[in-house]
Amino acid sequence: MDTFTESTADIARNLARIRDEISSAEKAAGRAEGSVRLCAVSKFHGADKVLAALSCGQMLFGENRVQEARDKFESVRMTLTRADPSANLPELHIIGHLQTNKVKKAVEISSCIQSVDSVELLREIEKRCGQLEKSIDVFLELRTGEDSKSGYAEPASLIESARSIAEGLCPHVTLRGLMTMAPLTDDTDLIRNSFRTLRCLKDEINSLFPDLPLTELSMGMSADFKIAVEEGSTMVRVGSAIFGGRGTAASPGEVLGNA
Numbered sequence: 001m002d003t004f005t006e007s008t009a010d011i012a013r014n015l016a017r018i019r020d021e022i023s024s025a026e027k028a029a030g031r032a033e034g035s036v037r038l039c040a041v042s043k044f045h046g047a048d049k050v051l052a053a054l055s056c057g058q059m060l061f062g063e064n065r066v067q068e069a070r071d072k073f074e075s076v077r078m079t080l081t082r083a084d085p086s087a088n089l090p091e092l093h094i095i096g097h098l099q100t101n102k103v104k105k106a107v108e109i110s111s112c113i114q115s116v117d118s119v120e121l122l123r124e125i126e127k128r129c130g131q132l133e134k135s136i137d138v139f140l141e142l143r144t145g146e147d148s149k150s151g152y153a154e155p156a157s158l159i160e161s162a163r164s165i166a167e168g169l170c171p172h173v174t175l176r177g178l179m180t181m182a183p184l185t186d187d188t189d190l191i192r193n194s195f196r197t198l199r200c201l202k203d204e205i206n207s208l209f210p211d212l213p214l215t216e217l218s219m220g221m222s223a224d225f226k227i228a229v230e231e232g233s234t235m236v237r238v239g240s241a242i243f244g245g246r247g248t249a250a251s252p253g254e255v256l257g258n259a
Ligand SMILES: *Cc1c(COP(=O)(O)O)cnc(C)c1O
Pocket: 041, 043, 064, 095, 096, 181, 221, 222, 223, 237, 238, 239, 240, 241, 256, 257, 258
């Protein structure tokens, strides 16, 4: 499936290093120890890599594509429960652009959809969760980089979606946070601006709708998570720095995120 993946020992070493870097960045920014969660992005890497990360205590994973995530995490679940029926199962977040026709599967396999980027998608998530009698967490994604294809293009439309949740129109959906991907650039000012924009939008939504439990800022990836921690991130989504590069073998249409 993947091209350049790391060995189990590499994954353990990478995870330890990234946890260290997160906690140094927390300290440097005067933030509480443990205030930033690490979401390990396992897209393009197989179930064996997820199991390797799990064995290092990594419990939260992010995936872009629903079908890939379902197959992989079903295999992980079977491996774990075969060894121990009461094993703790990993938590899975969907972080990639989600098409409406994938929502049913997405809500079946995940506890949070971080990439909500339209009110139509939100309504579909509510509808499917209603049918399943399941509650789900969502993050609303803001497009802050011009090269990104997903996310609300306008803060105003994101706020309208937050309003519809605040007004009780999506009883199966809990709005927990906001998410963004910074632009793909070496210009750290642009990256920092992107994270600040998201943080200000969260402040605005918190003051408009104080009853929403919106506390999370999902921002920062392998290349920029230290800046994100400085700017108030509560969850960094790190893929290649843990699992290795994804190579160049992805077919068109499978190239997601900041490939
Ligand atoms: C792939 C991806 C990540 C992780 O990116 P890396 O640069 O590999 O750390 C984070 N967030 C989203 C939305 C992604 O698509």
